[in-house]
Amino acid sequence: MKLLVTENYETLSQITADIVLMKWAESRRVNLALTAGSSPKRAYEILADRLKQVDFDQSLAHFYNFDEITLKDQEYGLTMQALTEELFLPLGIEEENIEVLDSKNYQAYDQKIAADGGLDFVLMGIGSDGHFCGNLPEFTSFDYGVYRVPMAPEDELYKMIDESSPHTPGEEMVTFGPQTVLAAKELVLIANGEKKAGIIKQALEGPITEDVPASVLRLHPNLTVILDRAAASQLS
Known part of the structure; x- marks a missing residue:
């Protein structure tokens, strides 16, 4: 694992944007899975300028x-709506x-990824409960694919x-499981802010356990974790 601790969120975002751009600029097909949400927002703005x-x-x-969370009476789920707007x-x-990826094709999605040449790069955040992608502590097994x-x-x-979206939730979420993510060639995990410091310490320095799903990412041979100083403040 490579750990990069930046002075602030702006520097974290610049580094993240440059890493994505370098992967994107390779002169071959590149398969990327990039997160939505608040953590990468500035990185995507920088990437657009780059x-x-x-x-x-x-x-x-x-x-x-x-991952994808279905929404009733919507063509796309919560994740695709966010990625479309933000990225x-x-x-x-x-x-x-x-x-x-959606609730109709998830059962064949691992095979699709393999047929497409595998994932080259996955950019993820981490939840306050230690989840990554849609891998929540109460549902996840480290043996799962999609x-x-x-x-x-x-x-x-x-x-x-229901509280955070203007749309009514559907009946399911689908997600890359740990095995799907660990099969990718390169992983980057980003986190910023003091509110993430406690879970970052558990994920990076605690036991590898399904109770903290992101802890399994440490098993990947090409994982980079990028934090600002606030997120890294509890690391020993």
Whole structure:
């Protein structure tokens, strides 16, 4: 594991953007799975600016959403809606370069990834409970590939989505499981802010356990963790 501790969130974002750009600029097909959310937001803004300054065949990059939460009466789920707004539209990603994971195709998605040449790069955040992608402590097994998590109105996950989204949650979430992520060639985990310091310490220095799903990422031979000083403040 390579650990990079940056002075602040802006520097973290610049480094993250440059790492993604270097993967994207390789002169071959590159399969990328990039997270949505607050942590990478500034990195994607920087990446959009970087793309205006470089000249390479952007069509070689293919993008895979690594989880999806279904929404009732919506064409796309929560993750695809967020990625479209935060990444695909600002960066001008063509529809044919977006490899959608959803509740209809998840059972064959590991095979699809393999047929496409495997994942080259996965960029992830970490939740306050230690989850990565959609791998929540109460549902995850380290043996899982892509899998489905059912949702019902009484579930905490359903309630959280219902409170944070203007749309009604559907009946399921699908996600890359630990085995799918660990099969990728390169992983990057980013976190910022003091609120992530406690879980970062557990994930990077505690036992490797399904109670802290992100701890399993330490088993990957090519993992880079990028933190600002606040997120790294509890590491020994």
